[in-house]
Amino acid sequence: xxxxxxxxxxxxIIIIKETSARxxxxxxxxxxxxxxxxxxKSVPSPRSYxxxxxxxxxxxxxQFSGDVLExxxxxxxxxxxxxxxxxxxxxxxxxxxxxxxxxxKVVDQESKKKSKMSTLDQKLVLGYCTNQIPSNSTIEDDLSxxxxxxxxxxxxxxxxxxxxxxxxxxxxxKVAQELAPSVAKELDLVRNSRDTKAVIxxxxxxxxxxxxxxxxxxxxxxxxxxxxxLACSSLLPAISGSCALLAYIDPRGRDLYVACAGDSRAxxxxxxxxxxxxxxxxxxxxxxxQTGMNRWEVKRLKEEHPGEENTVVMRGGVLGGLEPTRAFGxxxxxxxxxxxxxxxxLFPVYRQPYKNLKTPPYITAKPVVRHxxxxxxxxxxxxxxxxxxxxxxxxxxxQLVGDLLDGKTGHDEMVLDREEIQKxxxxxRLAIQASSPPSNALHSGMGEQQEEEELTPLxxxxxxxxxxxxxxTYRDQANVSTHLIRNALGGADDDKLAATLSIPSPMSRxxxxxxxxxVVFFGQQDTTMALSDAK
Numbered sequence: 107x108x109x110x111x112x113x114x115x116x117x118x119i120i121i122i123k124e125t126s127a128r129x130x131x132x133x134x135x136x137x138x139x140x141x142x143x144x145x146x147k148s149v150p151s152p153r154s155y156x157x158x159x160x161x162x163x164x165x166x167x168x169q170f171s172g173d174v175l176e177x178x179x180x181x182x183x184x185x186x187x188x189x190x191x192x193x194x195x196x197x198x199x200x201x202x203x204x205x206x207x208x209x210x211k212v213v214d215q216e217s218k219k220k221s222k223m224s225t226l227d228q229k230l231v232l233g234y235c236t237n238q239i240p241s242n243s244t245i246e247d248d249l250s251x252x253x254x255x256x257x258x259x260x261x262x263x264x265x266x267x268x269x270x271x272x273x274x275x276x277x278x279x280k281v282a283q284e285l286a287p288s289v290a291k292e293l294d295l296v297r298n299s300r301d302t303k304a305v306i307x308x309x310x311x312x313x314x315x316x317x318x319x320x321x322x323x324x325x326x327x328x329x330x331x332x333x334x335x336l337a338c339s340s341l342l343p344a345i346s347g348s349c350a351l352l353a354y355i356d357p358r359g360r361d362l363y364v365a366c367a368g369d370s371r372a373x374x375x376x377x378x379x380x381x382x383x384x385x386x387x388x389x390x391x392x393x394x395x396q397t398g399m400n401r402w403e404v405k406r407l408k409e410e411h412p413g414e415e416n417t418v419v420m421r422g423g424v425l426g427g428l429e430p431t432r433a434f435g436x437x438x439x440x441x442x443x444x445x446x447x448x449x450x451x452l453f454p455v456y457r458q459p460y461k462n463l464k465t466p467p468y469i470t471a472k473p474v475v476r477h478x479x480x481x482x483x484x485x486x487x488x489x490x491x492x493x494x495x496x497x498x499x500x501x502x503x504x505q506l507v508g509d510l511l512d513g514k515t516g517h518d519e520m521v522l523d524r525e526e527i528q529k530x531x532x533x534x535r536l537a538i539q540a541s542s543p544p545s546n547a548l549h550s551g552m553g554e555q556q557e558e559e560e561l562t563p564l565x566x567x568x569x570x571x572x573x574x575x576x577x578x579t580y581r582d583q584a585n586v587s588t589h590l591i592r593n594a595l596g597g598a599d600d601d602k603l604a605a606t607l608s609i610p611s612p613m614s615r616x617x618x619x620x621x622x623x624x625v626v627f628f629g630q631q632d633t634t635m636a637l638s639d640a641k
Contacts, residue, residue, distance in 0.1 A: 207237040232627040237587035243611035246271035247622040248282035270349040270491040277435035278348035317471035347436035365473035366393035367432040387508030398422040417462040440467035493619035497594035517598040587623040
């Protein structure tokens with residue numbers, strides 16, 4: 107990266123917001139920055155010792171020469187005093203990793219009085235843990251948990267969501283707050299909760315109606331009553347955007363619905379017994395990455411926009427821009443050119459329409475929904491934004507959680523060979539197809555995507571090296587989400603972990619994205635580790 111680009115990155119607009127893992131006030135941001143920059147030894151100018159690649163990579167972290175180096179990185183973004191970029195100490199690393207971790211057991215109101223769980227909850231949802239690590243300042247990810255209770259305080263519905271915002275946090279926050287209620291309202295209209303098709307259609311309506319309010323209803327109000335203050339307050343969620351991943355659990359029928367719009371991902375961890383004793387952990391994908399790298403999404407977009415086959419997806423992005431093909435907000439891909447030009451007059455910071463914008467909308471918030479019954483062998487569900495999946499595969503994530511639940515401690519090394527794993531998956535897929543037809547097809551005409559069973563970095567363009575040695579560690583028994591984040595950013599390599607977390611925003615985006623992880627535990631776990639610190 108050129109020096110001028112590095113200088114541009116240092117001129118950051120910081121927006122204040124108190125929620126989730128987002129910052130508080132200017133003093134808080136200044137203190138966070140000083141925690142990173144000012145508590146260990148100085149390192150030299152990044153132009154001498156750092157390399158800033160245009161794309162993030164697992165293997166590219168700041169390289170430090172020796173223990174003590176002269177020089178400093180100057181920043182004028184908050185105040186005029188000189189700051190020095192320093193490596194985080196081990197204590198600071200632990201504080202940073204655990205800052206936003208949470209763990210909860212799920213019980214009904216009557217069970218709290220009796221200090222024991224109800225039979226229903228005991229058989230299905232045991233609890234969940236969450237964690238977030240910001241890379242952007244302020245973090246653009248968000249998450250949600252909603253529980254709907256009946257007349258007798260019994261749990262009727264549970265919703266878990268993770269939301270990956272882009273161009274700011276405005277849309278992800280709104281979707282995190284309003285998506286589950288929007289879906290629940292549509293589910294109330296379903297006469298038979300056992301009608302899987304009706305439930306899936308209700309979930310889709312909940313997504314689409316919320317996006318209608320965010321994108322189209324807001325701009326209609328602004329254009330009917332033109333006002334720059336109204337435009338600024340009303341259109342930010344529409345102009346920014348967010349991917350959404352929502353899991354809906356119906357405990358009464360042991361039903362799980364996973365709705366995905368974007369490139370966040372849900373994976374089920376299945377504990378399969380072996381004939382000779384013992385067990386193995388298997389990753390079952392419950393969503394697929396909806397991006398311009400997904401050939402099925404590209405095919406859909408080309409069919410929806412005839413005559414634009416050469417421009418609708420370019421360089422892996424819609425119209426050559428945004429990579430996710432489904433998302434909330436992102437009005438630049440949904441409003442007509444006429445509306446965008448009117449908005450530009452009221453909201454000058456709004457960017458001009460794409461030159462190839464002809465037949466919007468190009469991006470939809472309609473999710474792909476998958477349904478399955480929760481079985482005894484289904485032990486946990488991992489939901490995470492793409493910051494985690496940029497670093498690890500679905501198989502690695504499930505194995506890491508499973509091993510931790512099995513009581514594994516210490517360190518472990520594994521050689522990741524993408525080509526061999528691809529061959530293994532292909533053999534397994536052919537064996538499954540030969541033995542029986544698939545039982546859980548994706549909704550909305552996506553049955554043909556069964557061959558895309560797991561659209562991970564393994565099956566798409568590789569996001570990291572094809573072959574590498576992975577160094578994993580097992581030390582976060584109290585919170586599995588923290589366990590996954592630690593291993594995604596460095597694992598057993600403490601120096602790599604500290605270096606990755608030491609890089610301040612916005613430079614950190616060259617090495618890692620915001621990461622949000624929720625892990626939901628089902629049934630009776632054969633371990634006390636999963637929720638040992640739970641509230």
